[in-house]
Amino acid sequence: MNTKSIRFKIIILFSSILIIAIGVIFSSFYIFTNKIIYQEVDKELSLHSHNLDQFGNVPTMVTVQLDQNGNVTKSSVDFNSSTMLFSNLFKIAQKNRSITFINQSMGNTPMRFLIKPTWTDDKLTEVLLVAHPIEAIQKSLNSLMSTLAFIFIIFILPVILGAIVFTQKIIKPISSVIQNMDDITTENLEMRLPNPKSNDEIEKLTLTFNNLLDRLHQSFKRERQFIEDIAHELKTPIATLKGGIELTLAKDRSNTEYKRTLKETLIDTDRISKLVSNLLDLAWVGMSQNTLNNKQFNLSEVTNDLAQIALKLGLQKNIVVNIDIDKNIKIYGDESKISRAILNLIDNAIKYTSSYKNVLISLKQLKRTIILTIKDEGVGISKSDLEHVFERFYRGSKTAKTLGSGLGLAIAEGIIKTHSGDIKIESKIGKGTIVKVILPI
């Protein structure tokens, strides 16, 4: 078993706590019993010592009197054999002025002695020793101790087994969670852990993990979809490119035909390279916080330049472009990126507006914020499309797939957001669209 595992730790902790607890209970039980029994004996000894006349004839009781020098003056037993013993007890009496109880063997018999010294004028005049045999008591206590020890040892194994079973039970849901987690890979991210409905931390863990999986799954799906979209966007121009080249190579052709094919391939390569540069812009938006080229620049000039481009683009389609730009508005940020974002928005406005309609480009400063408004009288965006316009590769249902790559708004939004700005779109089908970009100074 892994000694670092929580299971092992719980087993060790649990069984040692139980074993120590049982040990403490058993030993205090023993100590307590021991104390109570001796207290009883001592009580009896004191009683007898006070009434020697009355209890003098109690069998097996020993009474000895010693004088101030420790010599036996009176004894109920033959004392020759016990002189050493008495002198020891006498020494204790000399040290302790009060009554003392002590266990002392006399011959082979364990006895409980009461030592009662009598002091007169700070001088030891007499010592009384009263003793009871305590063989039976000691034997009982010993057998109590061995019984307790025996029970204690018998207890250890079940305690450890119990700890293992108990731990298993606690750990089991965790183990099953681990096992289930192991089964989840990037291939089956839609799998979820079964809810144990146990109303405990495990359930919480399961739910938290499932939530994490949900988020992961979503972003995985988004990424996969994004890659599929990129692949799809690339496939059509590549198919056109490849088909055109193969067809041209199938037989000998005139110079003009070769030239035409080359021109066609240029259109496709342009399309592919535009898509790639859009993707790079998107990637920049994704990780721009640290690479933002933060310099002050004149937004009015930038917007004006772009509005002039819009004017020319509009001219080709007979669209009237109105320009209303406040002068000398300066902001901090990445000029080329901001200009890219605005260009995307203007491009959309021109693209979706039909001939003889108007487009308005206005830039205003309101205290500490700048509002750039691009208003067109184009086809408009339906409510259901409006929620998705900032999604990568999203194209409205009406716009088919002929126009653009579907990345323009996503890029614009990303750029504006990294400049702590905001972008809002209002639109009515058939009436037109208003795009508002709000930027802080």
Place this chain on the structure above:
Amino acid sequence: MRVLIVEDEIRLNNIIKKGFVEDGFAVDQAFDGEEGQYLAESEQYDLIVLDLMLPKIDGVTVCKNLRKKKSKTPIIILTAKSTVEDKIMGLDSGADDYITKPFSFNEFRSRVHALIRRSHQDPSPILEVDGLVLNPLSHVVTRDKKQIKLTPKEFAILELLMRNRGEVTTRTNIIEHVWDYNFDGMSNIVDVLVVTLRKKINNGYKQKLIKTVHGVGYII
């Protein structure tokens, strides 16, 4: 042979058309599902090339609608969708073949010819009648191993007659399969072409091929 290309990417559509025209096919183009379905229902095609992601009506629906109306024209799906699920959905909607972009034009061409062959129940890619051999892929016609030079239209008429050998092919049938939607020429253009075709293939041979069935059409 007459084919319909339903593909919303105008330039790709044009390239495919060019390839077919060089093969002597009559080609019609549609740029959305609705137009494609209309043409497929109202004209006689030997093959339809169908994109899946189309404006108005998507390719799978077009395919299903055509099959519902008992159209037997072979349909080849040409799409950027390349997952197994997409292929299954496309073929299960009634298409005969599925090819993904970007594709090899030569493979595409071979698949097209295979489909046409299958729909006419020709076992061999090369058509042969009494020593007259026509190879649709290489565009070579020989009689007794001598090569005969034909114009694309003559070639197309001969191919049609040979695919229907033993059966009468009507003039309308020839017009429908050899000319595209924009044709509104005189009906005797078929007769004129058959005359020159006959001259080219029978010149110097005793056995005269292509017989006229009066008032109906031609048979080989």
